Amino acid sequence: MLPASMKKRVRQHVNPLSAKYGTPLPPPNWAEIFADPTHPLHLDIGSARGQFAIAMAQQWPDWNFLGLEIREPLVEAAQRQAQALTNAHFLFGNANNSLRGILTALPPGVLRSASIQFPDPWFKKRHQKRRVVQPELVHVLAEVLPAGGQVFLQSDIESVAVAMGDRFSEHGGFVRSSPDWLDASPFPVQTEREAVTLSQGKPVYRALYVRT
Template identity: 65%
Template sequence: MSVVRVREHVNPLSKKYQTPASPPDWQKVYALPDQPLHLDIGCGRGRFLLEMAQCQPGWNFLGLEIREPLVNQANHWRNELGLVNLYYLFCNANNSLRPILNSLPTGTLQRVTIQFPDPWFKRKHQKRRVVQPELVNDLASALPSGGVVFLQSDVEEVAMEMGDRFSENPAFSQPNHWLTENPMPISTEREQSTLKRGKPVYRMLFVRK
């Protein structure tokens, strides 16, 4: 697989990314649009979902990513493999998530992952972080009872902030604080490289009440 080189950081508050994305026709995107849906917010190069879609053909998978070249490349890989349960969408999740969720077939969203989001370390830039209260509210409205949100980061501060945002929302419960193992059958490239370097990964799971 050839790899497109793109900028690592994209400012979601810049003017270029303020127009919400138009949701696609899900009947055309997925062969079986009523299958349970796994949403990966900030999917990067999309290889996690590429493997998940092959591992779990009874699910549909949707990746959201703000860097358009990565989305184009990921959809190219999907097409090469002939996967009919996977789609990548170029968008800014902070202003496009609600219309996307509202357009999905009713009751299909069951699982959400947000993995290793851009930490935006500088305090003045932290409003660019993807997990904001509005995003949590949108997920709370879309997920059914028993739906799950899995979070992970290699930056403890970022993981704690994401966890705090979900903990503050009364729609979610947290069975355990930190998870020692990844509950997903596939791990991301970032997780693999972090663990290989002997560094910790901070993981949390939230369940829609």
């Protein structure tokens, strides 16, 4: 849990187009952050407090988990919780301008899957260019994921889930696993937002895209 003083400093929504987040994140030294950087990698874009990636890393020790989050206090808190793990790491950065540099620096073929879960909705039309799932992000994932690689999307807002899916469907390098929303996540771990939404009896809109 974050201390109360830190919670007050964490903004719920961060504008990725502001100058503060305009500098791309340099790629890390993979050998320094993972015990074995050749293990299959799952990328969680918008990892928030990191609870999903940390729990997944504990359950899947033969995989590496990388969380990318734009709110720095959340990254710092997640990294502290992951200190004892050698297969989980968190980066503070803007996915819209840092993803290419990070992923193209990976050992070839290690990225096997990615997730984008409950991203900031940015409801107003003039703000939708701030949404994380933009054509360039989809293109970068398509460049790095091997055939059969997967991208899992979910949101508690149907219009946001539809828009994310549209960006992947438009690319042509991905095929949706089912035309209908998935009844359950393919992962054994729920995000914090997912657990709260389901506990309230509200729907979650999920889709899985596979690299062709």
